[in-house]
Amino acid sequence: MAYFLLARRFDVKITANRNIMLNLWNCLSTKFPTIPDSVVPNSYFKEVNGLDDEWIYSRTGIKNRSKAAANENTNTMGIKAVDLATTDLPYPMEEIDLIIAATYSPYDTVATPAHMVQRRYHIEHAKCVSVSSACSSFINAMEIAQGYFALGKATKALIIGAEHNTAYANENDPQSGHLWGDGAVAFFVSAGNYSGHDPRIIDIYTQGLGHIGKAAEAVYLRPQNGGIGMPEGRDVFINACHYMVEALEKVTQSYGKTVQDLNWISSHQANQRIIKTIARQTDIPEERFLMNIEQRGNTGSPSCAISLSENLHKVKPGDLVGLTVFGGGYSCGAMLLQF
Numbered sequence: 001m002a003y004f005l006l007a008r009r010f011d012v013k014i015t016a017n018r019n020i021m022l023n024l025w026n027c028l029s030t031k032f033p034t035i036p037d038s039v040v041p042n043s044y045f046k047e048v049n050g051l052d053d054e055w056i057y058s059r060t061g062i063k064n065r066s067k068a069a070a071n072e073n074t075n076t077m078g079i080k081a082v083d084l085a086t087t088d089l090p091y092p093m094e095e096i097d098l099i100i101a102a103t104y105s106p107y108d109t110v111a112t113p114a115h116m117v118q119r120r121y122h123i124e125h126a127k128c129v130s131v132s133s134a135c136s137s138f139i140n141a142m143e144i145a146q147g148y149f150a151l152g153k154a155t156k157a158l159i160i161g162a163e164h165n166t167a168y169a170n171e172n173d174p175q176s177g178h179l180w181g182d183g184a185v186a187f188f189v190s191a192g193n194y195s196g197h198d199p200r201i202i203d204i205y206t207q208g209l210g211h212i213g214k215a216a217e218a219v220y221l222r223p224q225n226g227g228i229g230m231p232e233g234r235d236v237f238i239n240a241c242h243y244m245v246e247a248l249e250k251v252t253q254s255y256g257k258t259v260q261d262l263n264w265i266s267s268h269q270a271n272q273r274i275i276k277t278i279a280r281q282t283d284i285p286e287e288r289f290l291m292n293i294e295q296r297g298n299t300g301s302p303s304c305a306i307s308l309s310e311n312l313h314k315v316k317p318g319d320l321v322g323l324t325v326f327g328g329g330y331s332c333g334a335m336l337l338q339f
Helices: 018-023 042-049 053-060 074-085 113-121 137-150 233-253 272-282 303-310
Strands: 002-006 010-014 027-030 038-041 064-067 098-102 127-131 156-164 182-190 200-208 220-222 227-229 264-267 320-327 331-338
Touching (some): 038 042, 053 272, 064 182, 098 113, 098 137, 137 156, 137 182, 137 200, 137 303, 137 320, 137 331, 200 233, 233 272, 233 320, 264 303
Parallel strands (some): 098 156, 264 320
Antiparallel strands (some): 027 182, 038 064, 156 182, 200 331, 220 227, 320 331
């Protein structure tokens, strides 16, 4: 039971079905993500910001990064990701009643990927929402959908994660100009298990962390004042390693499990050194971490989902998979899936 105070004049009482949380979203359909064809190798940055291939790879684990073409953006990539994911959808697109876009690097802050997908597929009765919380945006979008489901306000949702980092990146910046890649992914979720063996979303955890460390200045995206920057990379590193593990602990404990019970972990693909540090902290072999950062770069908020999608061939029925993220600003989150 939740209460919302509106304008300090009256209360609106909403009764939520808490039981739905236990069986929420039996259906999770992931398809191949949208990755731009253009690839930027490390060698490109030698003349741009003075960093060579060995230096970049040893500190980030990145060799190449995806880059959107001149005619691509978060809207077009988001639409393409949905197009790829609809092939085996077991219900008409028109039945979707909630579309959420997750992006901090939008092509248009008004006509978002959610609205453009609604328009393309004529999904007349869907609610459209866009969420931005840096690299935590995709998991936050999933949790927002969780709330709609719990309140009985949605039964079939489409979550689109899309980032066009290179549109805002300053390639001359030796601190972070070489990190960024572009891409998109689409997840369909519903309260029904249509195939009988659809992956299940067990729980989601998110947390704002604006009060810690150097959150206010560590990472920024200022379109008219420098684009994307990460002047406090060490602070990001330390807190990402801590809070991505903590988020996984929270989401597994809610299911009576531990982080060590996870068969696979797909974390935010920010830096391979962060992922290796998390592996050491949790005493989990690196082989159980799903990664694509070497070839994709940091694709932002959908990176954990893109990495999962590109590594689905490794996941077997019954496997527990944890997604975990950390975003500038700061924030963290995790999602627990069972296949």
